[in-house]
Amino acid sequence: xxxxxxxxxxxxxxxxxxxxxxxxxxxxxxxxxxxxxxxxxxxxxxxxxxxxxxxxxxxxxxxxxxxxxxxxxxxxxxxxxxxxxxxxxxxxxxxxxxxxxxxxxxxxxxxxxxxxxxxxxxxxxxxxxxxxxxxxxxxxxxxxxxxxxxxxxxxxxxxxxxxxxxxxxxxxxxxxxxxxxxxxxxxxxxxxxxxxxxxxxxxxxxxxxxxxxxxxxxxxxxxxxxxxxxxxxxxxxxxxxxxxxxxxxxxxxxxxxxxxxxxxxxx
Amino acid sequence: xxxxxxxxxxxxxxxxxxxxxxxxxxxxxxxxxxxxxxxxxxxxxxxxxxxxxxxxxxxxxxxxxxxxxxxxxxxxxxxxxxxxxxxxxxxxxxxxxxxxxxxxxxxxxxxxxxxxxxxxxxxxxxxxxxxxxxxxxxxxxxxxxxxxxxxxxxxxx
Ligand code: HEC
Ligand code: HEC
Ligand code: HEC
Numbered sequence: 001x002x003x004x005x006x007x008x009x010x011x012x013x014x015x016x017x018x019x020x021x022x023x024x025x026x027x028x029x030x031x032x033x034x035x036x037x038x039x040x041x042x043x044x045x046x047x048x049x050x051x052x053x054x055x056x057x058x059x060x061x062x063x064x065x066x067x068x069x070x071x072x073x074x075x076x077x078x079x080x081x082x083x084x085x086x087x088x089x090x091x092x093x094x095x096x097x098x099x100x101x102x103x104x105x106x107x108x109x110x111x112x113x114x115x116x117x118x119x120x121x122x123x124x125x126x127x128x129x130x131x132x133x134x135x136x137x138x139x140x141x142x143x144x145x146x147x148x149x150x151x152x153x154x155x156x157x158x159x160x161x162x163x164x165x166x167x168x169x170x171x172x173x174x175x176x177x178x179x180x181x182x183x184x185x186x187x188x189x190x191x192x193x194x195x196x197x198x199x200x201x202x203x204x205x206x207x208x209x210x211x212x213x214x215x216x217x218x219x220x221x222x223x224x225x226x227x228x229x230x231x232x233x234x235x236x237x238x239x240x241x242x243x244x245x246x247x248x249x250x251x252x253x254x255x256x257x258x259x260x261x262x263x264x265x266x267x
Numbered sequence: 268x269x270x271x272x273x274x275x276x277x278x279x280x281x282x283x284x285x286x287x288x289x290x291x292x293x294x295x296x297x298x299x300x301x302x303x304x305x306x307x308x309x310x311x312x313x314x315x316x317x318x319x320x321x322x323x324x325x326x327x328x329x330x331x332x333x334x335x336x337x338x339x340x341x342x343x344x345x346x347x348x349x350x351x352x353x354x355x356x357x358x359x360x361x362x363x364x365x366x367x368x369x370x371x372x373x374x375x376x377x378x379x380x381x382x383x384x385x386x387x388x389x390x391x392x393x394x395x396x397x398x399x400x401x402x403x404x405x406x407x408x409x410x411x412x413x414x415x416x417x418x419x420x421x422x423x424x
Binding site (some may be wrong): 006007174175176177178179180181185189190193194195196197200226229230231232233234235236 | 329342396403
């Protein structure tokens with residue numbers, strides 16, 4: 001009878017604007033064999049969804065990049081400054097997306113792009129912090145991520161990051177909630193399987209922020225974590241909490257070797 | 268503080284006067300994973316059991332399992348094995364145990380426990396993402412477990 005069974009992800013090549021974006025890679029040594037190959041979530045989506053991401057004119061996420069440019073150039077806050085006042089063009093952010101989250105050696109704090117943005121807004125512009133899910137925030141994430149499109153994720157796991165990495169890893173393997181499911185239960189043990197109609201990916205974050213067709217908006221990595229934890233009938237962690245910051249660093253490092261997609265498209 | 272789970276103790280509440288004797292989630296007696304006694308004290312209804320199997324807010328078994336007999340329920344998942352012939356492989360008591368708490372049969376399985384109320388890490392209030400307080404209501408009621416077991420008893424090859 002008609003029954004999908006375990007289905008291998010696609011083995012397609014992601015080419016945007018003539019450049020290949022790496023969507024399969026060998027796992028970093030620190031993964032210790034947990035995954036045999038790294039595969040971007042893009043390969044797990046259907047043909048149409050993959051095609052939308054291959055063309056920036058079709059990719060709805062790119063509209064938010066344009067809005068991000070506007071806000072980059074708009075003065076805000078009591079100091080009358082815009083991002084451009086200090087950083088010139090957004091291309092000054094090239095490379096950042098590939099190495100964040102990272103631990104600030106001085107403060108010991110986990111810094112993801114959201115933390116940097118709000119740090120500049122509150123301490124350097126006299127402006128209010130943007131909410132974690134605010135459109136202004138996800139627009140800016142999209143703009144900054146795009147500057148690193150194609151660069152290989154290379155999140156540090158040693159030095160100051162070591163204890164954060166360990167904390168994130170512990171969370172990744174903990175079976176939360178009334179359904180007692182860990183991230184690993186779904187994304188490590190069962191990627192390639194279907195959970196109802198969803199083709200389970202490795203839960204990599206190299207594509208974030210992602211434009212979700214079903215929500216018609218951008219989602220940050222931690223925004224996605226909230227949904228995944230809630231689905232285990234657990235009390236979620238808050239976006240920006242120490243736990244989710246550590247988890248974001250750890251999950252990002254599981255993708256070391258995959259490329260930053262800029263703004264990806266998922267169903 | 269962790270609540271103690273009284274597995275293995277039969278505290279079956281044969282209350283005089285009560286119409287049916289329901290077994291509380293904390294009182295379910297597992298024998299090598301199997302549960303002999305009806306949890307609701309009543310027989311299951313396979314029609315209702317099919318709803319439990321197919322509905323996302325209930326058992327949502329179809330998220331993980333397919334079978335020839337369930338093929339009219341669209342998009343079955345593949346995380347769990349196909350259930351064709353489940354009733355040939357397992358007794359009613361074993362199936363009841365599997366649904367109530369599959370970890371008693373398959374150590375560490377990904378399959379959730381549907382008739383359990385405590386011992387969780389960061390338990391939530393159903394799918395709200397907010398904190399829940401143990402003992403939680405079990406995912407399925409005693410009768411819903413019986414219904415889905417009655418449905419599984421029709422999985423014969
Ligand atoms: C008044 C100057 C100023 C303004 C305005 C400003 N920034 Fe910054 N920004 C800085 C400085 C200085 C640093 C470096 C901080 C450090 O190295 O610790 C920085 C760092 C950053 C970083 C981290 C970059 C890296 O490579 O470490 C990001 C991301 C960033 N800013 C984004 C923004 C955005 C987005 C805006 C506007 C919403 C903005 N900044 C506005 C001065 C500014
Ligand atoms: C009950 C199963 C389940 C659990 C547990 C789960 N997820 Fe997911 N997750 C999904 C599904 C389904 C999707 C959507 C399809 C896909 O990309 O895998 C998804 C998507 C994701 C994505 C998006 C991937 C992409 O390329 O768009 C990330 C990142 C993710 N999950 C991380 C996590 C983390 C971190 C945890 C643990 C805190 C977790 N998930 C726990 C089911 C789960
Ligand atoms: C999150 C995934 C998941 C869900 C949801 C789930 N199961 Fe399972 N189930 C499994 C897995 C995996 C196994 C195999 C046991 C193992 O090796 O871990 C299993 C095993 C079983 C078996 C024994 C398999 C056999 O040999 O026939 C039965 C019967 C069963 N499940 C019934 C159900 C019913 C009924 C429900 C809903 C009330 C349900 N399952 C929900 C994952 C799931």
